[in-house]
Amino acid sequence: MASTENKSGGDDARRLKGVNSSFFVVGLILRLLAIGATFSAAIVMGTNKQTVILPFVGPWPAKYQYLPALVFFVVANAVACGYTLFSLIFSVTGKFASSTTLSAFLLAVTDMVMVALVSAGVSAAAAIAYVGYKGNSHTQWGKLCGIYGRFCHHGVGALLVSFLGLIIFMALSVMSIYRLYRRASSAR
Numbered sequence: 001m002a003s004t005e006n007k008s009g010g011d012d013a014r015r016l017k018g019v020n021s022s023f024f025v026v027g028l029i030l031r032l033l034a035i036g037a038t039f040s041a042a043i044v045m046g047t048n049k050q051t052v053i054l055p056f057v058g059p060w061p062a063k064y065q066y067l068p069a070l071v072f073f074v075v076a077n078a079v080a081c082g083y084t085l086f087s088l089i090f091s092v093t094g095k096f097a098s099s100t101t102l103s104a105f106l107l108a109v110t111d112m113v114m115v116a117l118v119s120a121g122v123s124a125a126a127a128i129a130y131v132g133y134k135g136n137s138h139t140q141w142g143k144l145c146g147i148y149g150r151f152c153h154h155g156v157g158a159l160l161v162s163f164l165g166l167i168i169f170m171a172l173s174v175m176s177i178y179r180l181y182r183r184a185s186s187a188r
Contacts, residue, residue, distance in 0.1 A: 023175060024091075030172050031088045037165030038081035038118065045125070045158040046074045050151040062148045069124035070155070076121030077162055080114045080169070101183060108176035115173050118166045122159060129155055 048070075049063040064070040087107065132152060135143040145152035 023179065027172065027175055028088065028091065030168050030175070031084050031091070034084045034165050034168040034172065035081055035088065037161050037168060038077040038084065041158045041162035041165060042074050042077035042081060044154055044161070045070060045077075048151055048154045048158070050148050052147055054147075062144070062151045064155075067128055069128045073121040073125035073158070073162070076117045077165070080118050080165065083110065083114055101180075104176065104179050104183060108173065108180055111169060111173040111176045115166065115169045118162060118169055122162050122166055125155070125159055125162075129159060 045064050049061060051059050051061040054060045064074065087110070129152070131141060132144040132148075132155075135141050
C-alpha cells in the first residue's frame with residue numbers, strides 16, 4: 001500500500017511540473033504578444049500625423065502630440081511594452097522566475113498595474129477618437145474624421161491593437177494570480 005501512495009505522489013508531482021512548464025510557455029507567448037501589441041500601438045500612434053489644406057486657411061496639421069490623451073496613450077503603451085520586455089528577459093533567464101512567493105506576488109501586482117495603465121490609455125484615446133468621429137453638438141465640436149481620414153484610421157488601428165494588448169495583460173494577470181493561489185493552496 002505504501003508503494004502505491006509513493007507512485008501516485010510521483011505522478012502528481014510530474015503532472016504539477018508539466019502544468020508549471022505549460023504555464024511558463026503560455027506566459028512567454030502571451031508576453032511576446034503583449035510586447036508586439038503595445039509596441040505596435042505606440043509606434044502607430046506616435047507616428048500618426050496628417051496635414052490637410054483647408055480653403056482660406058491653408059495647411060492645417062493633425063498630430064498625436066496636439067491631444068494630451070493621445071500622448072498618454074503612447075506613453076502608457078511604451079511603458080507597458082518596456083515592462084513586458086523586462087519581465088520576459090528576467091523570466092527567461094530565471095532571475096525573476098516565479099520560484100519564490102515574493103517574486104510571484106510582484107509579478108502578479110505589476111501585471112495588474114499594466115492592466116490598469118493600458119486600460120487608462122485605451123480609454124482616454126477612445127474618448128478622443130469618439131469625439132473626433134462623432135463630434136459633439138452640445139459644445140459645437142465638429143466631426144474631424146471626415147477631414148482627417150488617414151489620421152483617424154491610424155488612430156483606430158492603434159486603439160484596436162492596444163485593446164488586444166489589454167486583453168493579453170488581463171490573461172497574464174489571471175495566470176499570475178492563479179499561480180499564487182496554487183502556491184498558497186499547496187502550502188497548506
